[in-house]
Amino acid sequence: MPATRSVFSPTRGHENRETFMKPNARWVILLVGAVICGRAGAAEETDVSGKLLLLAAASTSEAVDEIRAAFVRLHPGVTVRTSYGASSTLAQQINVGAEADLFLSASSEWADFLSKKDLVQQRRDLLSNQLVIVVPADATVAIQGPKDLSQAAIRRLALADPSSVPAGKYAKQALTALGLWSQLERKVAGAADVRQALRFVETGAADAGIVYATDAAASRAVRVAAKIDPKLSQPIRYPLVLVKRGVERPAAVALYEFFSSPEAGAVFRRHGFVVLPPPDPTQP
Amino acid sequence: MPSLTVEEWLALRLSFQVSLCAVLVSLPPAIAMGYLLARWQSGHKWLLEVLVNLPLVLPPVVTGYLLLVCFAPRGPLGGMLESWFGVRLVLTWFGAAVAAAVVSFPLMVRAMRVAFQAIDPRLEMAARSLGAGRFDAFLSVTLPLARSGVLAGCVLAFGRSLGEFGATIMVAGNIIGETQTIPLAIFSAANRGGDAEVWRLVAISIVLAAAALLASEWLERRQSSREST
Numbered sequence: 001m002p003a004t005r006s007v008f009s010p011t012r013g014h015e016n017r018e019t020f021m022k023p024n025a026r027w028v029i030l031l032v033g034a035v036i037c038g039r040a041g042a043a044e045e046t047d048v049s050g051k052l053l054l055l056a057a058a059s060t061s062e063a064v065d066e067i068r069a070a071f072v073r074l075h076p077g078v079t080v081r082t083s084y085g086a087s088s089t090l091a092q093q094i095n096v097g098a099e100a101d102l103f104l105s106a107s108s109e110w111a112d113f114l115s116k117k118d119l120v121q122q123r124r125d126l127l128s129n130q131l132v133i134v135v136p137a138d139a140t141v142a143i144q145g146p147k148d149l150s151q152a153a154i155r156r157l158a159l160a161d162p163s164s165v166p167a168g169k170y171a172k173q174a175l176t177a178l179g180l181w182s183q184l185e186r187k188v189a190g191a192a193d194v195r196q197a198l199r200f201v202e203t204g205a206a207d208a209g210i211v212y213a214t215d216a217a218a219s220r221a222v223r224v225a226a227k228i229d230p231k232l233s234q235p236i237r238y239p240l241v242l243v244k245r246g247v248e249r250p251a252a253v254a255l256y257e258f259f260s261s262p263e264a265g266a267v268f269r270r271h272g273f274v275v276l277p278p279p280d281p282t283q284p
Numbered sequence: 285m286p287s288l289t290v291e292e293w294l295a296l297r298l299s300f301q302v303s304l305c306a307v308l309v310s311l312p313p314a315i316a317m318g319y320l321l322a323r324w325q326s327g328h329k330w331l332l333e334v335l336v337n338l339p340l341v342l343p344p345v346v347t348g349y350l351l352l353v354c355f356a357p358r359g360p361l362g363g364m365l366e367s368w369f370g371v372r373l374v375l376t377w378f379g380a381a382v383a384a385a386v387v388s389f390p391l392m393v394r395a396m397r398v399a400f401q402a403i404d405p406r407l408e409m410a411a412r413s414l415g416a417g418r419f420d421a422f423l424s425v426t427l428p429l430a431r432s433g434v435l436a437g438c439v440l441a442f443g444r445s446l447g448e449f450g451a452t453i454m455v456a457g458n459i460i461g462e463t464q465t466i467p468l469a470i471f472s473a474a475n476r477g478g479d480a481e482v483w484r485l486v487a488i489s490i491v492l493a494a495a496a497l498l499a500s501e502w503l504e505r506r507q508s509s510r511e512s513t
Contacts, residue, residue, distance in 0.1 A: 053375070055457070058475040083375065083457035084472055092349075093457060096356030098375045195475055218477040 048251040049077030053099060055090040056082060057106035059194060059214065060127075060238065063271040064104065067264045071255055078251045086193070087166075094119055094243055101252040103241040104259075107166035111239035119244050126259060127238035128274040130213040131170055131228040134201050136221065141207065143225040146175060149208060150183050158200035158209030161190040166236075167197075171210040174232035198222065212236075214272035238273075292485060294461040295469035299492075302377060302465055303445035306384035307438050310392055314437065318396030319422070323405070340390040344383075348454025351383055355455070373455060380456035380463050384445035392441040395500070399433020399507055400426065432507035436500040443496025447489065466492075 056064045061084045068080045083090070083100075091110035094100050095117055104126065105111045114120050133143055141153045149157055160168035168190065175181040189206055191197035194215050200206040202221040209222075216224050230236070242256045258264055265275040288296070317336060321329070339347050355362040355373040365371045373379035403426055411421040427434070449467040456463035458472060466489055473481040 053459070058472070061472060062476050081459050081462065083459045083463070084475065085453050085458050089454055090457075092352060092454075093374060096352055096374060097358035097362070098457070099357075100375075195477075 047077055048075055048254045050249065050251040051079045052081065052101045052249075052252055052255055054080055054082045054102045054104070054255070055094065055098075055100045056084055056102075056104040057087045057090070057238070058084045059106055059212070060084075060104055060273075062218070063268050063273065066267045067259065070263055070267070071258045074258075075251070075254065078255070080255065099245070100243050101245070101249060102256060102259075103243060105239050105241065108237045108239055109166070111241050114241060114243070120241050121244040122242040122256065123239050124260070124279055125237045125276050126240040127268055128230075128276055129236045129238070129272075130230065130274060131167070131174065131210055131233070131236070132213050132216050132224045133208055133210055133226045133228065134198070134216050134219075134222040135208050135225050136201055136204050137223050139207070139223075143208065145226050146178055146180055146228060148226075149187075150180060154207045155187065156189050156200070156206040156208075157184060157187045158189050158191055158197040158206035158211075160194045160197050160211075161192065162188070163190075165191075165193055167194045167210075167212055170233040170236055171228070173234060174210075174228050177232040212272075217272040237276075288484065289481070291460055291464075292469060292481070292488075295464050295466050295485070296488065298377065298380075298461070298463070299446050299465040302380045302384055303442045305378070305381035306388060306445040307392075307442050309381060310385040310389050310441065311438065314389060314392040314396055314441075315427070315434065318393045318434075318437070319400050319426070321393065321397045322400035336393055337390045339387050344387055344448065344450030344452075345454060347387055348383060348451030351379075351386065351451060351455045355379070355382075375457040375459065375463065377456065377463050380448075380452045380465060381445075383451035383455045384448040385441075387448050387451050388441035388444035391444050392437040395437030395440055395504065396430065396434050398504075399430040399436070402433075402508070403429050429510075430507070432503045432510065436503035436507065439496055439500040439503060443493055443500070446492050446496070 054064070054068065061082075064082060064084075068082060072078060072080055087105040087107055087110045090100075090103060091105065091113050094103060094114060103111070103114070108125075111120070111123055115123070133146065133149065135141060135143060141151070142148065143154075148154075159171050160166075162168035162172040172181060175184055189197075189200055191200060194211050197206075197209050198211050198215045198219055201209040201211075202219055208225070210228065213224070213227075216222060240256065240259050242252060260278055268275050321333065321336070352374065353359065355365065357363065357366060357372060357374055362373065365373070371378060373382055407425050407429070408421045411425045412418065416424065446465075447467055448465070449471065452463070452465065453468060453471070458464050458468045464472065466485055470482055470485045470489070473485060
């Protein structure tokens with residue numbers, strides 16, 4: 001439960017934005033704070049500035065919001081706007097010419113799509129995730145591993161749609177590798193995305209589900225019954241893309257690099273992500 | 285509404301801005317189309333009707349995708365808009381307004397067409413026999429008589445625009461304070477798992493939608509009572 005969505009919240013970057021609200025005490029405090037930060041930033045001559053647009057997969061929104069706020073605290077001259085949605089939609093928007101600077105995709109597929117269109121200036125695999133089997137928090141069924149999903153007590157298994165959503169694809173690959181897919185297929189309830197699959201389990205509409213560890217961590221109504229061996233599916237990757245725009249954008253590069261910083265890594269880890277080491281230059 | 289966050293206020297204000305703009309953009313063509321469909325008698329009318337009503341039944345995501353492709357800054361139409369008028373639709377609030385206008389257009393036309401159909405064409409003929417031109421007769425006789433129906437169409441389209449999600453997220457994205465309307469804010473809050481936040485926004489949505497429906501119902505009733513007197 002995010003308790004920090006109030007006006008006070010230091011994690012949101014609204015203080016530089018014009019709003020229609022009448023100024024009250026909170027705003028005065030925030031504005032004074034912003035002015036002081038702005039002065040401090042102006043003192044550093046080398047600091048970057050500008051207005052950036054970051055497109056990120058919806059499943060990363062909580063962590064990215066925090067990282068954005070941390071970045072803006074370091075670089076008060078930069079305004080970072082975010083737009084969260086399905087990776088496929090975001091990639092299409094960049095493809096048709098949206099003025100985006102960075103793209104954090106929930107699968108390699110959409111970063112590859114942009115690479116093919118020659119819209120990638122730089123990219124790296126930033127994060128990974130872990131698939132887990134979740135059951136309602138009060139469930140009594142015993143599940144030690146994927147094999148236990150075939151028992152009769154599990155009537156519905158919630159997955160993200162295995163035909164289009166990455167999380168569902170990975171789950172199907174793992175179940176197929178274990179030789180379980182053909183018997184489990186009939187029980188599968190395909191959801192539009194992982195969060196919806198999670199809702200199915202939370203509400204008891206499904207007796208179990210396979211979701212990311214990050215989603216399971218965000219819910220108190222489910223518990224993790226077992227982990228899925230990552231070797232059973234293709235690697236789960238979240239590539240970060242610096243979009244090619246044909247102009248020098250030091251602020252965009254700074255934000256791109258900030259995502260690899262220990263500070264950003266700590267935020268991602270706190271939200272349950274696996275942070276991948278920076279690429280090894282000795283390897284091709 | 286004591287405890288709305290800044291983000292929620294921004295979404296609420298933006299929703300009104302986008303919906304109002306959507307209604308203003310589609311009002312002139314909707315009046316023309318409603319009148320045309322009410323008066324025009326032709327074997328080919330069905331084709332026009334299908335075209336007008338298409339956004340009503342198409343998945344909004346499809347409408348959004350078509351708009352995104354058509355108005356892409358790199359595309360011919362989007363490039364023209366930008367170089368001639370300096371207007372950009374992709375990832376801007378105006379894009380959200382255009383998406384909402386397209387999706388709500390059929391509802392607006394429908395209400396206006398019903399209102400125009402109910403007005404006796406002989407009234408117009410009388411005006412014209414007294415020397416008024418076609419356009420003049422429409423403006424001074426038909427349109428004033430149909431005003432409640434026209435207004436009902438506007439309110440209905442406004443309500444539909446407030447709820448637009450699928451086409452909006454495709455064209456305009458989901459940027460706080462710029463394109464994040466109430467439905468998009470709900471989407472984002474649900475993704476964060478913020479239940480209290482989701483419920484507040486859901487409550488606002490229900491109240492606004494119900495108010496728009498009641499208002500259009502009342503206006504339509506006023507229109508039909510005017511016709512019967």
